[in-house]
């Protein structure tokens with residue numbers, strides 16, 4: 001046991017896992033397009049391809065997913081940080097189309113014919129299989145129906161054109177940072193800490 005470690009309040013222990021790559025969750029019905037950022041996302045099975053996401057039941061996007069039983073997960077390049085910040089500050093409950101109102105453009109996905117942002121550099125289409133109550137969140141287990149990505153992805157991200165975003169958390173707003181590459185592989189975490 002490292003004696004230099006000190007106790008962290010359990011209500012904020014999720015922040016120990018930052019930085020995290022934020023994704024956008026979009027779900028739509030005939031009358032509404034909901035969108036929110038999320039970091040509690042994980043692929044939980046490769047075959048079949050299953051994705052888990054933890055969402056607060058208070059979020060409008062969760063309610064839209066309950067109706068539509070489907071959603072898209074999108075990844076973004078650092079170029080999209082300004083638009084993502086606009087979306088992160090908006091609440092969806094009184095909005096018909098939070099995605100467009102935040103300045104994103106919409107496209108229809110190939111398989112589920114649902115909505116995803118045109119600005120994304122990768123999109124997963126997901127169909128909800130299970131909706132579990134887990135503490136104060138819902139854990140959605142979903143089947144990934146299709147995945148598309150920009151040319152930078154050749155089995156792995158090459159990071160030639162894709163500059164990932166890291167979410168580092170904030171008590172005063174939404175802090176995102178670009179990741180700067182140093183050598184051929186690996187990222188310069190020092191740069192983003194300094195950018196805070």
Ligand SMILES: Cc1cc2nc3c(=O)[nH]c(=O)nc-3n(C[C@H](O)[C@H](O)[C@H](O)COP(=O)(O)O)c2cc1C
Pocket residue numbers: 022034035036037038039040041054055056058059060061062088090091092093098167174
């Ligand atoms: C970077 C970032 C990551 C987030 N991750 C999650 C998450 O994983 N699960 C969650 O329930 N809320 C998460 N949130 C909070 C929701 O995105 C936020 O409450 C949003 O306003 C909900 O929007 P809606 O009510 O329009 O659906 C995150 C917020 C940010 C800024």
